[in-house]
Amino acid sequence: MxxxxxxxxxxxxxxxxxxxxxxxxxxxxxxxxxxxxxxxxxxxxxxxxxxxxxxxxxxxxxxxxxxxxxxxxxxxxxxxxxxxxxxxxxxxxxxxxxxxxxxxxxxxxxxxxxxxxxxxxxxxxxxxxxxxxxxxxAHDPVRGASGVLVGVDGSADARAAVRFAARAAERSGEGLTVLHAWDDLDTYPGLAVHPGPGAASRPGGPSTAPGGGGSAPGDGREAAGTAGREAAGTAGPVVAWFAGRSATLLDEAVELALETCPGVRVHPLSVRAPSTAGAVLRASRGARLLVLGARGDRHPSARAVAPTGAVTRALLHTARAPVAVVAAGPA
Structure with missing residues (x-):
């Protein structure tokens, strides 16, 4: 290099x-x-x-x-x-x-x-x-932390974050976890995690470290969004819509990551949770780097009031991992 x-x-x-x-x-x-x-x-x-x-x-x-x-x-x-x-x-x-x-x-x-x-x-x-x-x-990185985690929401900033995260994972030789957290607007007593095939899960968050999942033969891709589509096929229409949208966003993010760095191992993760920030925080435990879009999928008027999105602001205060904030360009 x-x-x-x-x-x-x-x-x-x-x-x-x-x-x-x-x-x-x-x-x-x-x-x-x-x-x-x-x-x-x-x-x-x-x-x-x-x-x-x-x-x-x-x-x-x-x-x-x-x-x-x-x-x-x-x-x-x-x-x-x-x-x-x-x-x-x-x-x-x-x-x-x-x-x-x-x-x-x-x-x-x-x-x-x-x-x-x-x-x-x-x-x-x-x-x-x-x-x-x-x-x-905010802190010294956790000893033994590995993998890169990027949160996605379909925004231009999130796409820029995926490209940055893919390069970071390639540079360090680690896996990349692409996470989308979603909620069907009801209140849930706990967090349900829907990882890609082959990844272990438990109530409360993923049991594998970011980037630690296996890879499919060929291009480092795990089956993006499969669990989200399974959820969509067995739930009511509102949940199904959110689950399907999550699967689509993960598909797009995985494609972008592999287009940016074809050799990187990508692990898609769909998380259903009442708090997006809480879901990302739990998933980032053990990550070497957390990557977020600066503003997220918000109306331009909201961006004028607060240049940084609420989820990103919350995670800058609470995440143990180093947080990379990436913007696609001027708001």
Whole structure:
């Protein structure tokens, strides 16, 4: 694989940004890309600031970047790294850096994040508005996590997310799980999972890790939507419509994934649940990466009010796995 692209990561300090920095370094290594480490300085460099204070701020920024370089060398030896101290708010610095990047990585909260909140103002502002894929890490990734999980809903952003997820799975040599969660608008006491043939299931969620399902001979495809069609054939008309739509969306997503990366192993998963976010959260346990469309299948007027969809916002707060937020383009 030839070297390509730039991965940019924002660092605040080693404690709050360590997980994002290590993840970004390993991802840049997988891509054979350059890693660009950015540290934003918003306070202390305003006009009229005493020179002594300006020098102290510069020294502190240099220490942060020096520690970041040491962490990168440990996580991905031999990686090409550039470091930059930029004057401005972190969200503005990273938004500007995105123009020359293929991927932007941030921690969920900076050092000023309020206790109890998983998502800080910088990551919240960038999600849904970043012009390139954004990966947000609320926690250190779970040890032993594997596989890539992508949620689909038929939207343009979801299709962009499938393409991104397929490339991520191919790059890491892992399987790809394509999930569609649906509800027939009634209230259900529990979660029923309808995986593709050969995948184990139990009430409450899938028992196999994302991407861990077997593959059909030939092209890495599992029988997309079969369980959804089986549900459609044995249920009432409302449930049947939702189950059939789920099967169709999974068929389309699997086709897109295999068109993007023909060799990737794809595992379709149809989940009937009263909460889409809850279903995706349960399915993402054990995943190395969760990929979501930024805005989802919503009316344009709703996108103007909230650039990020409700499900994506909820999962940015709650998911243990790194969350990649992908947009197809301007809303």
């Amino acid at each position: 030839s070297e390509r692209g730039v991965v940019s990561v924002g660092v605040c300090d080693p404690d709050s940004s360590g997980a994002a920095l290590r993840w970004a370094a390993r991802e840049a290594s997988r891509r054979r890309a350059q890693l660009r480490v950015l540290h934003a300085v918003h306070h202390g460099l305003l006009p009229g600031t005493p020179e002594e204070h300006r020098a102290a701020v510069a020294r502190a920024a240099a220490r942060v970047l020096q520690q970041a370089c040491a962490a990168v060398r440990e996580a991905a030896p031999g990686l090409r790294v550039s470091t930059h101290t930029v004057h401005g708010r972190a969200r503005d610095v990273l938004a500007g850096a995105a123009a020359g990047s293929d991927l932007v990585v941030v921690g969920a909260r900076g050092r000023s994040g309020a206790p109890g909140l998983a998502l800080g103002s910088t990551s919240a502002a960038l999600a849904g508005t970043c012009p390139v894929p954004l990966v947000v890490l």
